[in-house]
Amino acid sequence: MNELFLAAKIVHILALTSWVGGMIFVAAVMAPKLRNLPPQQRGSLFSELGRRFSKLGWIAIALLALSGFLQALVRAGDLFRAFSGTFGTILTVKLVLVFLLVVESALHDFVLGPRQTMWEQRMSSGEVPPAFYWRLRRTTQWLARTQLLGAIAVIVLGVLLTRTGF
Numbered sequence: 250m251n252e253l254f255l256a257a258k259i260v261h262i263l264a265l266t267s268w269v270g271g272m273i274f275v276a277a278v279m280a281p282k283l284r285n286l287p288p289q290q291r292g293s294l295f296s297e298l299g300r301r302f303s304k305l306g307w308i309a310i311a312l313l314a315l316s317g318f319l320q321a322l323v324r325a326g327d328l329f330r331a332f333s334g335t336f337g338t339i340l341t342v343k344l345v346l347v348f349l350l351v352v353e354s355a356l357h358d359f360v361l362g363p364r365q366t367m368w369e370q371r372m373s374s375g376e377v378p379p380a381f382y383w384r385l386r387r388t389t390q391w392l393a394r395t396q397l398l399g400a401i402a403v404i405v406l407g408v409l410l411t412r413t414g415f
Protein backbone atom coordinates (compact mmCIF):
# COMPACT_ATOMS: atom_id res chain seq x y z
CA MET A 250 0.00 0.00 0.00
CA ASN A 251 1.75 3.21 -1.05
CA GLU A 252 1.63 6.52 0.84
CA LEU A 253 -0.67 8.27 -1.65
CA PHE A 254 -3.20 5.43 -1.42
CA LEU A 255 -3.02 5.49 2.39
CA ALA A 256 -3.46 9.29 2.53
CA ALA A 257 -6.45 9.10 0.14
CA LYS A 258 -8.00 6.32 2.24
CA ILE A 259 -7.65 8.36 5.46
CA VAL A 260 -9.22 11.44 3.79
CA HIS A 261 -12.03 9.21 2.38
CA ILE A 262 -12.85 7.77 5.80
CA LEU A 263 -12.63 11.17 7.57
CA ALA A 264 -14.91 12.81 5.00
CA LEU A 265 -17.46 10.00 5.03
CA THR A 266 -17.66 9.84 8.83
CA SER A 267 -18.15 13.64 9.06
CA TRP A 268 -20.87 13.61 6.40
CA VAL A 269 -22.77 10.45 7.33
CA GLY A 270 -22.22 11.01 11.07
CA GLY A 271 -23.73 14.49 10.63
CA MET A 272 -26.76 13.03 8.80
CA ILE A 273 -27.33 10.51 11.61
CA PHE A 274 -27.00 13.28 14.20
CA VAL A 275 -29.60 15.40 12.38
CA ALA A 276 -32.01 12.47 11.94
CA ALA A 277 -31.63 10.91 15.39
CA VAL A 278 -30.93 13.90 17.66
CA MET A 279 -31.63 17.28 16.10
CA ALA A 280 -34.83 16.69 14.07
CA PRO A 281 -36.80 14.86 16.82
CA LYS A 282 -35.79 17.53 19.35
CA LEU A 283 -36.69 20.50 17.12
CA ARG A 284 -39.89 18.92 15.76
CA ASN A 285 -41.88 19.94 18.83
CA LEU A 286 -40.89 23.62 18.69
CA PRO A 287 -43.27 26.22 17.19
CA PRO A 288 -42.72 26.36 13.37
CA GLN A 289 -41.14 29.85 13.35
CA GLN A 290 -38.55 28.95 16.02
CA ARG A 291 -37.98 25.54 14.48
CA GLY A 292 -37.57 27.07 11.02
CA SER A 293 -34.89 29.57 11.99
CA LEU A 294 -32.90 27.04 14.05
CA PHE A 295 -33.10 24.44 11.26
CA SER A 296 -32.04 26.92 8.60
CA GLU A 297 -29.07 28.25 10.63
CA LEU A 298 -27.79 24.80 11.60
CA GLY A 299 -28.69 23.40 8.18
CA ARG A 300 -26.66 26.07 6.36
CA ARG A 301 -23.55 25.20 8.40
CA PHE A 302 -24.05 21.47 7.95
CA SER A 303 -24.70 21.89 4.24
CA LYS A 304 -21.27 23.56 3.79
CA LEU A 305 -19.59 20.68 5.60
CA GLY A 306 -21.58 18.23 3.46
CA TRP A 307 -20.46 19.76 0.14
CA ILE A 308 -16.81 19.88 1.26
CA ALA A 309 -17.08 16.22 2.35
CA ILE A 310 -18.61 15.20 -1.02
CA ALA A 311 -15.80 16.95 -2.92
CA LEU A 312 -13.15 15.26 -0.73
CA LEU A 313 -14.88 11.87 -1.12
CA ALA A 314 -14.88 12.16 -4.91
CA LEU A 315 -11.24 13.26 -5.03
CA SER A 316 -9.92 10.66 -2.59
CA GLY A 317 -12.18 7.97 -4.10
CA PHE A 318 -10.91 8.46 -7.66
CA LEU A 319 -7.33 8.59 -6.35
CA GLN A 320 -7.76 5.24 -4.59
CA ALA A 321 -9.31 3.70 -7.70
CA LEU A 322 -6.48 5.01 -9.90
CA VAL A 323 -3.70 3.84 -7.57
CA ARG A 324 -5.27 0.39 -7.13
CA ALA A 325 -6.10 -0.18 -10.77
CA GLY A 326 -3.11 1.57 -12.34
CA ASP A 327 -5.31 3.36 -14.90
CA LEU A 328 -8.89 4.58 -15.27
CA PHE A 329 -9.83 1.96 -17.90
CA ARG A 330 -8.84 -0.93 -15.59
CA ALA A 331 -10.63 0.76 -12.66
CA PHE A 332 -13.90 0.28 -14.55
CA SER A 333 -13.27 -3.34 -15.54
CA GLY A 334 -14.16 -6.64 -13.88
CA THR A 335 -16.12 -6.96 -10.63
CA PHE A 336 -14.31 -3.93 -9.17
CA GLY A 337 -15.48 -1.82 -12.13
CA THR A 338 -19.08 -3.03 -11.79
CA ILE A 339 -19.22 -2.18 -8.07
CA LEU A 340 -17.50 1.18 -8.70
CA THR A 341 -20.04 2.04 -11.44
CA VAL A 342 -23.03 1.18 -9.21
CA LYS A 343 -21.42 3.20 -6.41
CA LEU A 344 -20.90 6.21 -8.69
CA VAL A 345 -24.54 6.10 -9.87
CA LEU A 346 -25.68 6.10 -6.23
CA VAL A 347 -23.24 8.92 -5.35
CA PHE A 348 -24.61 10.93 -8.30
CA LEU A 349 -28.19 10.42 -7.02
CA LEU A 350 -27.08 11.50 -3.54
CA VAL A 351 -25.53 14.67 -4.97
CA VAL A 352 -28.78 15.46 -6.86
CA GLU A 353 -30.79 14.84 -3.67
CA SER A 354 -28.45 17.06 -1.62
CA ALA A 355 -28.74 19.88 -4.17
CA LEU A 356 -32.53 19.58 -4.21
CA HIS A 357 -32.64 19.61 -0.43
CA ASP A 358 -30.11 22.43 0.13
CA PHE A 359 -30.98 24.79 -2.74
CA VAL A 360 -34.68 24.21 -3.51
CA LEU A 361 -36.80 22.55 -0.82
CA GLY A 362 -34.93 23.70 2.31
CA PRO A 363 -34.95 27.44 1.42
CA ARG A 364 -38.65 27.26 0.41
CA GLN A 365 -39.57 25.62 3.70
CA THR A 366 -37.59 28.27 5.63
CA MET A 367 -39.32 31.05 3.68
CA TRP A 368 -42.76 29.68 4.67
CA GLU A 369 -41.69 29.26 8.28
CA GLN A 370 -40.57 32.90 8.37
CA ARG A 371 -43.93 33.97 6.94
CA MET A 372 -45.69 31.87 9.58
CA SER A 373 -43.79 33.77 12.29
CA SER A 374 -45.53 36.94 11.10
CA GLY A 375 -48.90 35.24 11.46
CA GLU A 376 -49.47 33.93 7.91
CA VAL A 377 -51.34 30.60 7.68
CA PRO A 378 -49.31 28.13 5.60
CA PRO A 379 -50.94 26.61 2.50
CA ALA A 380 -51.42 22.82 2.20
CA PHE A 381 -48.38 22.95 -0.06
CA TYR A 382 -46.19 23.78 2.98
CA TRP A 383 -47.05 20.49 4.72
CA ARG A 384 -46.38 18.55 1.51
CA LEU A 385 -43.03 20.34 1.22
CA ARG A 386 -42.16 19.41 4.79
CA ARG A 387 -43.02 15.75 4.23
CA THR A 388 -40.97 15.69 1.00
CA THR A 389 -37.94 17.23 2.75
CA GLN A 390 -38.17 14.64 5.54
CA TRP A 391 -38.52 11.81 3.02
CA LEU A 392 -35.54 13.13 1.05
CA ALA A 393 -33.37 13.26 4.19
CA ARG A 394 -34.27 9.64 5.03
CA THR A 395 -33.59 8.26 1.54
CA GLN A 396 -30.31 10.18 1.56
CA LEU A 397 -29.22 8.41 4.73
CA LEU A 398 -30.24 5.01 3.28
CA GLY A 399 -28.37 5.81 0.05
CA ALA A 400 -25.26 6.82 2.00
CA ILE A 401 -25.37 3.52 3.93
CA ALA A 402 -25.63 1.60 0.62
CA VAL A 403 -22.61 3.55 -0.70
CA ILE A 404 -20.65 2.62 2.44
CA VAL A 405 -21.46 -1.08 1.91
CA LEU A 406 -20.31 -0.83 -1.74
CA GLY A 407 -17.12 0.96 -0.60
CA VAL A 408 -16.28 -1.84 1.83
CA LEU A 409 -16.98 -4.41 -0.93
CA LEU A 410 -14.59 -2.50 -3.23
CA THR A 411 -11.71 -2.82 -0.77
CA ARG A 412 -12.21 -6.60 -0.87
CA THR A 413 -12.66 -7.01 -4.61
CA GLY A 414 -10.14 -7.66 -7.36
CA PHE A 415 -10.35 -6.94 -11.10
Ligand code: HEM
Nearest residue numbers: 265313314317318320321324347400403404407408410411
Ligand atom coordinates in the same frame (compact mmCIF):
# COMPACT_ATOMS: atom_id res chain seq x y z
C1 HEM B 1 -17.10 9.92 -6.48
C2 HEM B 1 -17.20 9.38 -5.28
C3 HEM B 1 -16.47 8.17 -4.77
C4 HEM B 1 -15.52 7.36 -5.36
C5 HEM B 1 -14.93 7.48 -6.75
C6 HEM B 1 -15.17 6.34 -4.39
C7 HEM B 1 -14.24 5.34 -4.60
C8 HEM B 1 -13.83 4.41 -3.66
C9 HEM B 1 -12.84 3.37 -3.87
C10 HEM B 1 -12.12 3.11 -5.17
C11 HEM B 1 -12.74 2.65 -2.73
C12 HEM B 1 -11.90 1.38 -2.51
C13 HEM B 1 -10.51 1.66 -2.03
C14 HEM B 1 -9.76 0.35 -1.89
O1 HEM B 1 -9.61 -0.33 -2.87
O2 HEM B 1 -9.31 0.03 -0.78
C15 HEM B 1 -13.65 3.24 -1.77
C16 HEM B 1 -13.82 2.80 -0.47
C17 HEM B 1 -14.80 3.24 0.36
N1 HEM B 1 -15.72 4.26 0.11
FE1 HEM B 1 -15.78 5.42 -1.54
N2 HEM B 1 -15.90 6.55 -3.26
C18 HEM B 1 -16.71 7.63 -3.45
C19 HEM B 1 -17.63 8.16 -2.57
C20 HEM B 1 -17.96 7.58 -1.37
C21 HEM B 1 -19.03 8.01 -0.51
C22 HEM B 1 -19.98 9.18 -0.82
C23 HEM B 1 -19.03 7.19 0.59
C24 HEM B 1 -19.91 7.18 1.78
C25 HEM B 1 -21.07 7.73 1.91
C26 HEM B 1 -17.95 6.24 0.42
C27 HEM B 1 -17.62 5.23 1.31
C28 HEM B 1 -16.57 4.35 1.19
C29 HEM B 1 -16.18 3.35 2.18
C30 HEM B 1 -16.84 3.10 3.54
C31 HEM B 1 -15.06 2.69 1.68
C32 HEM B 1 -14.27 1.56 2.36
C33 HEM B 1 -13.10 2.18 3.11
C34 HEM B 1 -12.11 1.11 3.57
O3 HEM B 1 -12.52 0.08 4.09
O4 HEM B 1 -10.92 1.34 3.40
N3 HEM B 1 -17.33 6.50 -0.79
N4 HEM B 1 -14.30 4.31 -2.36
